Amino acid sequence: MSFSKAFSNIMDSNSYRPGAADGAEPLIAARQRLLGPANRLFYQRPVHIVRGLGAHLYDADGLEYLDGYNNVASVGHCEPRVTEAVTRQMATLNTHTRYLHGGIVDYSERLLATMPGALDQVMYACTGSEANDLALRVAETFTGARGVVITADAYHGNTAAVTAISPSLGGATTIGDHVRTVAPPDSYRVPAGELAERFAADVARAADELKAAGHGVSALVLDTIFSSDGVYATPDVLGPAVDVVRGHGGVFLADEVQPGFARTGDTTWGFQRHHVTPDLVTMGKPMGNGLPVAAMVGRSEVIAPFATGVPYFNTFAGNPVSMAAAWAVLDVIADDGLLGNARDVGAALREGVSAIGDPRIGDVRGSGLYIGVEISDPETGTPDRTTARRLVNELRERRVLISVCGSEGQVLKIRPPLVFSPSDVDWFCSALTDVLALLA
CATH class of the missing domain: 3.90.1150.10 (Aspartate Aminotransferase, domain 1)
Known part of the structure; x- marks a missing residue:
């Protein structure tokens, strides 16, 4: 279905x-x-x-x-501190990031401080779809491979590239031939003690198929709360599967659009519940409380081949108004x-x-x-x-x-x-x- x-x-x-x-x-x-x-x-x-x-x-x-x-x-809808921050910045300046502005630097330092130290660089986009599209490009450039492993009912956005890894869209949408799906770690139907092993075994089979088909393994892409698959929140499940993908030369991309920014109640980011450090992390929707702001965070060594070879520019990404909204969101999460x-x-x-x-x-x-x-x-x-x-x-x-x-x-x-x-x-x-x- x-x-x-x-x-x-x-x-x-x-x-x-x-x-x-x-x-x-x-x-x-x-x-x-x-x-x-x-x-x-x-x-x-x-x-x-x-x-x-x-x-x-x-x-x-x-x-x-x-x-x-x-x-x-x-x-919260119409949160006063976010509204005031956006209004103040909009009345002062809003422009693109090819001019110097302290807002994007200050926010980037604060955002990266919420993550493991290995995740040390950030690139901005306007939506989670754009962030995931960018992350796929970064992963492909770093690995030299194209194959992607996802869960069976995943949703990762609506650009052409991420629609190809979003089987939950259904309809006339089809996943790419460079994509393989695995069952999510279904805690309702699989004993908790078997979840990590089964999931890793499924990812290994998918990786083998991608290699056999000539695609190689670029990335394991997961929404770490498995929201479209049915919401599966058992912690400490992903480690073995991440090891499998890295063993095949791929990277782990944690899509935090759904579980990120304190949503899961125990950690700021969903991947932290599994005690793994991704190679790339994407985020969107809740980042600006309704303002269009998104980001891809990653290990600098993973980002470098793309960043040095492609002059990435996104007109509205990281603009001062969106950065003001994102900063205020972190304030509200912490203060309240x-x-x-x-x-x-x-x-x-x-x-x-x-x-x-x-x-x-x-x-x-x-x-x-x-x-x-x-x-x-x-x-x-x-x-x-x-x-x-x-x-x-x-x-x-x-x-x-x-x-x-x-x-x-x-x-x-x-x-x-x-x-x-x-x-x-x-x-x-x-x-x-x-x-x-x-x-x-």
């Missing part, structure tokens, strides 16, 4: 019920006419959001929603203790969902404020995509916003802003309890 099929009745702009969008039909029609069918909307009854604050959103009728999904506004909040509130949310005790909840997993809830048939244990889809849409009717992930679209994906609170946990669990009872 592809990502696009799993989302078909949740985000397809053609799936809303006529007359059911609270007066938004003209806006929906205009959107379809002007933007075309590729730009999808969430939910059978799309939400018309006009304002946000913290972990809450407000629609055109003034109704309040609980945002259980948004990692773009990671430190959001790493600890993600840990504590995330644990309370997992406990609250587990305590509902519904037999259709097959597993509640995750780390910090990244949680996956496996919805399965209570008699057979098989994935229940239909119920998961209905749960998401019925939660929307109770003004609670989440989505789905997983190979069958059977996993509820809960990924709220890091400012999610105990009262938000109560709202979420109460709404989920009501919806499960409704669908009984």
Whole structure:
């Protein structure tokens, strides 16, 4: 089951019920006419959001929603310190990085200080897709190989290069012939003690296939929370697989767009949970709390062959306004203790969902404020995509916003802003309890 099929009745702009969008039909029609069918909307009854604050959103009728999904506004919608920093810098200067400016240097020093010392250089982009595209180019130049190993339902972006390593997109998208997929370390179906060994064995087989096909091994590319695959958060799983790839001459690229910036509640970066140091790290969405800023961090020796041979330039990447936003995000995470909040509130949310005790909840997993809830048939244990889809849409009717992930679209994906609170946990669990009872 592809990502696009799993989302078909949740985000397809053609799936809303006529007359059911609270007066938004003209806006929906205009959107379809002007933007075309590729730009999808969430939910059978799309939400018309006009304002946000913290972990809450407000629609055109003034109704309040609980945002259980948004990692773009990671430190909260309309966070005052981020807003003020961006406004101040925009009123002073915004230009490209071929002029000297202290903002990009200061931020780079601060960002690199959150990572192992071997990761000592950073290059900027505007989106996570661009950062991953750049990282693939860097890896290929360094290794002289093209083959890439990814997980079976990975998502790494929407440029041509990263679409080729994003099987979860589904539809007419196909992965490249230089790509091999492996199953994620599925903690629901594989004993914890076997996860690392099995995953490494699968990566070894994929690497052997790539070499046999003449592609060689360029990179193992992983979202370290395996978000599109279904949210698998068991720590200390990746080390053996990384060793395998390096043994074949490849590099490990950790895609931290999803788990990075304190999301997992125990470490700043998802790869740190596995006690490995990547060769390249990419980041995006939550980096600027909604401002377009992304980056690729790496070992200087890995970056050097590309950086000395290609005059990389990206007009908006690392601009002073985006750097101001990114700096303010780090301030808010530190000053408001959001790493600890993600840990504590995330644990309370997992406990609250587990305590509902519904037999259709097959597993509640995750780390910090990244949680996956496996919805399965209570008699057979098989994935229940239909119920998961209905749960998401019925939660929307109770003004609670989440989505789905997983190979069958059977996993509820809960990924709220890091400012999610105990009262938000109560709202979420109460709404989920009501919806499960409704669908009984």
